Amino acid sequence: xxxxxxxxxxxxxxxxxxxxxxxxxxxxxxxxxxxxxxxxxxxxxxxxxxxxxxxxxxxxxxxxxxxxxxxxxxxxxxxxxxxxxxxxxxxxxxxxxxxxxxxxxxxxxxxxxxxxxxxxxxxxxxxxxxxxxxxxxxxxxxxxxxxxxxxxxxxxxxxxxxxxxxxxxxxxxxxxxxxxxxxxxxxxxxxxxxxxxxxxxxxxxxxxxxxxxxxxxxxxxxxxxxxxxxxxxxxxxxxxxxxxxxxxxx
Numbered sequence: 001x002x003x004x005x006x007x008x009x010x011x012x013x014x015x016x017x018x019x020x021x022x023x024x025x026x027x028x029x030x031x032x033x034x035x036x037x038x039x040x041x042x043x044x045x046x047x048x049x050x051x052x053x054x055x056x057x058x059x060x061x062x063x064x065x066x067x068x069x070x071x072x073x074x075x076x077x078x079x080x081x082x083x084x085x086x087x088x089x090x091x092x093x094x095x096x097x098x099x100x101x102x103x104x105x106x107x108x109x110x111x112x113x114x115x116x117x118x119x120x121x122x123x124x125x126x127x128x129x130x131x132x133x134x135x136x137x138x139x140x141x142x143x144x145x146x147x148x149x150x151x152x153x154x155x156x157x158x159x160x161x162x163x164x165x166x167x168x169x170x171x172x173x174x175x176x177x178x179x180x181x182x183x184x185x186x187x188x189x190x191x192x193x194x195x196x197x198x199x200x201x202x203x204x205x206x207x208x209x210x211x212x213x214x215x216x217x218x219x220x221x222x223x224x225x226x227x228x229x230x231x232x233x234x235x236x237x238x239x240x241x242x243x244x245x246x247x248x249x250x
Contacts, residue, residue: 001050004222005029005078007058007116008085010037012185013135016211017082020219022048029075031067031085031116033057058085058112059104068119078120080222082133083113088150088191102149109153113160121168130173131222134161135214138181138234142243151243154179158232165231174229176221181236182246184208205248206239 004021008014010032018030018041027050032038038053045051052075056067086109089101113134124130139147140154161177168175188199214235221230240246 001025001027002079003027003029003075003077004080004082005031005116005120006082006084007031007112010034010041012187013180013183013211013214014082014084015041016215017084017218018045020212020215022051024219024223025049026080027075028052029054029071029078031056031058058116059107061111061115064112064115065119068116076123077127078123079129080131080133081117081120082135082218083116084135085112086135086153088147088187089193091146091191093146094148097149105150105153109150110156110160113157117164121173124173125168125171128172130168131176132161132164132168132173133176133178133218133221134164136161136177136179138179138236138240138243140179141234144244161232169229174222176218176230177232178214178217178221179232179234180209180214181234181240181243182208183211183214185211205250206246207237209235209237 004026006014006018006028009018009030018028021028022045028045029052030038030041031054033055035055038055042051042053054067056063058064087104089104090098117132134157136157137154139151140158143151158177161175165175184203188202189196192198217233217235221233224230
């Protein structure tokens, strides 16, 4: 039975991916910052498969290191890493941007992936197998005004994915970079700092992607035959043509 580690597993895409992989019989290491939600998720998912939870904030290397090093011996062979955790904060111009928001995005979206993956790569190389899935965004493809730092952080995810592929393919490790368009999650609520009314307007007038759609795509990538590697995959809702353009019926 293969083991998949999922960051940001307590909501949105991460939670949907945990549900999908549990149904497919994978053992799961579910990672998140909210212990009470992790505990609830563990109860639900453990009815389907073996589950181990890790509580840490991936923005801080020592927290990541302590958590991953605490894995029992029978959980240390991680076959699939799904770097899903990330965030978007604020929607301002650079001159009006909040430095704390910038730090949160760059630390979570970029450094977090580096920290988690750095610690798991050695065992994958030793086993000469594995699959790393990094969740980027269509924001990496087209920069938009007032979201420059977020777009930059997701462009960095694309570059990290490419670099991992260059360094790890010879060891039998696959790397997939997945770029979702608009997915109806708590993303906008976080970006707008809890303003639910403003967040809801982002998803009105069209059918956005669901977290389950992205979970399906992730599973498709990791379940491909051994000789098939999905390097990059972009997914839009049918009403969206690029990061800045959505056709709404309002």
